[in-house]
Amino acid sequence: MNTERTIIVAITGASGSLYAKELMKFLGKHLFLRMYVAVSDAGRIVYEIETGNSIERDVPENAELFSEKDFSAPFISGSCPFDAMVIVPCSMATLAAVAQGTGQNIIHRGADVCLKERRKLILVPRETPLSVVHLRNMLICAEIGAVVLPAMPGFYHHPRSVNDVVKFIVARILDHLEISHQMVAAWNPTVSV
Numbered sequence: 648m649n650t651e652r653t654i655i656v657a658i659t660g661a662s663g664s665l666y667a668k669e670l671m672k673f674l675g676k677h678l679f680l681r682m683y684v685a686v687s688d689a690g691r692i693v694y695e696i697e698t699g700n701s702i703e704r705d706v707p708e709n710a711e712l713f714s715e716k717d718f719s720a721p722f723i724s725g726s727c728p729f730d731a732m733v734i735v736p737c738s739m740a741t742l743a744a745v746a747q748g749t750g751q752n753i754i755h756r757g758a759d760v761c762l763k764e765r766r767k768l769i770l771v772p773r774e775t776p777l778s779v780v781h782l783r784n785m786l787i788c789a790e791i792g793a794v795v796l797p798a799m800p801g802f803y804h805h806p807r808s809v810n811d812v813v814k815f816i817v818a819r820i821l822d823h824l825e826i827s828h829q830m831v832a833a834w835n836p837t838v839s840v
Contacts, residue, residue, distance in 0.1 A: 653681045654824065655722050655732040656710075657754040660689025663736030663773035663798050664697040665809070668705055669817045670735060673828065675707025680826075682710035683722050683729070685754050689738070690715075715752035723756040731767035731824055732757050736798065739774050739781050746787040758793075768793040769823050771816065794823050804831050 654674060658667045674680050684706050686694065691714075694702050706712045713720040721727040734741060734754060744755040745768075761768035770793050774781060785795045800806070800815040818831040 651679050651681075652731070653683070653729040655683045655685065655729055655757055657685040657687075657732060657734040657737075657741075657757065658690040658694060658702070659687045659734060659736060659738040659741045659754060660693050661736035661738040661741075661773040662693060662697065663771070664690075664694040665813045666771060666773075666798060666816050666820075667694070667735045668698050668700075669810070669813050670733065670820060671705060671707055671710065673817060673821065673830070674826075675709055677826070678709070680709060682707065683713065683720065684710045685713045685715065685720065685722075685757060687715040687738075687741070687752065687754060690736075713753060715754055717753060718756075720753045720757070723753050723760060725760050725764045727760075729766065731769065732761045733769040733771065733820055733824070734758065735769075735771035735820065736773040737770045739772065739784070742770060742772055742781065742784045742788065745770065745793065746784040746791075762792050765792070767824070769796055769820060770794065771796050771798055771820065773798040796820060796823065801834075803834055803836075 722729050745758045750756045789795050800812045806812045814830045821828045
């Protein structure tokens, strides 16, 4: 499904900024997409630590960047026509806020809009180990309509680099956004490497 669409990419303070960077890079190459990027204060810090770049440097031209407290962001209203939101990486604090509908910042509010408007919300939690609270919040999010897509890469594609591992998760995100890609080959046990 490659028709004109608007996607929100939200980046929070969990480790895993490389997933967000790769997703933005891929989506930035597609003229049929418009992107809003929202970054939390902690997400900004972790992004710079993990990627060596500021978020401003990596946001594609087809994207508009918003800080977590910028309540002028259009996607915090159900009247804004966007198609899906991906929170990648999704911190456990953000997961809890989504599960409880607290709406303390524009990332939480955007997720709430997705849920109330029945739009696709993909959460990419990155934490280990998981507490009972984390697991309960994931279950709540799944029950209320979010896709919980933990950053748990597979290895059947025989990754040879960290970027190959990152691409596995980004490919799964793209699958759930229904955006075609050739990032990672589908599971095929008859293919030998």
